[in-house]
Amino acid sequence: MKSAPSSSIEDYVKVIYTFTEWQDRPITSSQLAARLGVANSSVSEMVRKLREQGLVDHRPYGAVRLTEEGRALALTMVRRHRLLETFLVRELGYRWDEVHDEAEQIEHAVSDLFVDRLSAKLGHPVRDPHGDPIPTADGRIERPSAHVLSELDAGHRGRVTRISDDNPELLRYLAAERIVLDADLEVVRRKPFGGPLVVRIGGTGDAREVDVADEIAEAVWVHSDTVHAGCTLAASAHHGG
Structure with a gap:
């Protein structure tokens, strides 16, 4: 045995x-x-x-x-x-x-x-x-159709669907900024000269703009039904398991 x-x-x-x-x-x-x-x-x-x-x-x-x-x-x-x-x-x-x-x-x-x-x-x-x-x-797993925030174009809208849990301090920061699961998110623009990504968080009536550093943009995944040209469909990649 x-x-x-x-x-x-x-x-x-x-x-x-x-x-x-x-x-x-x-x-x-x-x-x-x-x-x-x-x-x-x-x-x-x-x-x-x-x-x-x-x-x-x-x-x-x-x-x-x-x-x-x-x-x-x-x-x-x-x-x-x-x-x-x-x-x-x-x-x-x-x-x-x-x-x-x-x-x-x-x-x-x-x-x-x-x-x-x-x-x-x-x-x-x-x-x-x-x-x-x-x-x-029985070992079945379904990942949502999601795209890492850092690779999305300006104008992309969606819902936060996954946040990496590698860094507890980052999770605490995101909770304080109300960047949480299912929050509405829109990519507004990238500030010039290597500046942060600007995103709009929240729906009609409570939306606000937030500067997002690269480390955060690499940790947040966004779901939507459509993706602007140029975005990387990272979630569709074959996982090596």
């Missing part, structure tokens, strides 16, 4: 998956090390174990890609993590900038039965507090 994967293996496959979920560049060993906060030598050893267990494809100096088995395990962990984040915000009053590390601690300790019942208790949500899609119990 095959033993259950260790928490380290679960962390690795989840990081590999989430790195490529919203863009088409595969992750490298050095990027894995940076994301997990471990030494390159530790990553090399773990990637070797993952390859031996059939969870990743990897050649020396090449990118690390999940196999079908690795992707299935990654989606199981992503489902746990995002349902736990949703529970912490909805039921326990956590802010969206507080839940990532908390969910990281809990996700390895819960069973599939617990996760299924948690999903039912929450009404089977399809996205977490940051807009990331929650996989179903």
Whole structure:
């Protein structure tokens, strides 16, 4: 009987998956090390174990890609993590900038039965507090049609549909500026000489213009039914899981 994967293996496959979920560049060993906060030598050893267990494809100096088995395990962990984040915000009053590390601690300790019942208790949500899609119990996942704000043209209108949770300080800033999920957004212009992007947030009657720095524009994703010429359809890229 095959033993259950260790928490380290679960962390690795989840990081590999989430790195490529919203863009088409595969992750490298050095990027894995940076994301997990471990030494390159530790990553090399773990990637070797993952390859031996059939969870990743990897050649020396090449990118690390999940196999079908690795992707299935990654989606199981992503489902746990995002349902736990949703529970912490909805039921326990956590802010969206507080839940990532908390969910990281809990996700390895819960069973599939617990996760299924948690999903039912929450009404089977399809996205977490940051807009990331929650996989179903059988591993299906649907990402919204969304485009990273930094690549949108002036005049583009839509709804904020996803915000990266990599930086808690950025999440706190966005909450204070009311740049949150489902907020109406219009790209107004780019200020000259490498200046910030100017966006209009809010609907009729409460709209206001906000200067958006590049780091924020790279973290915010916008949904709309139409895209102006020149925009990059980043969300349609094949993810490397």
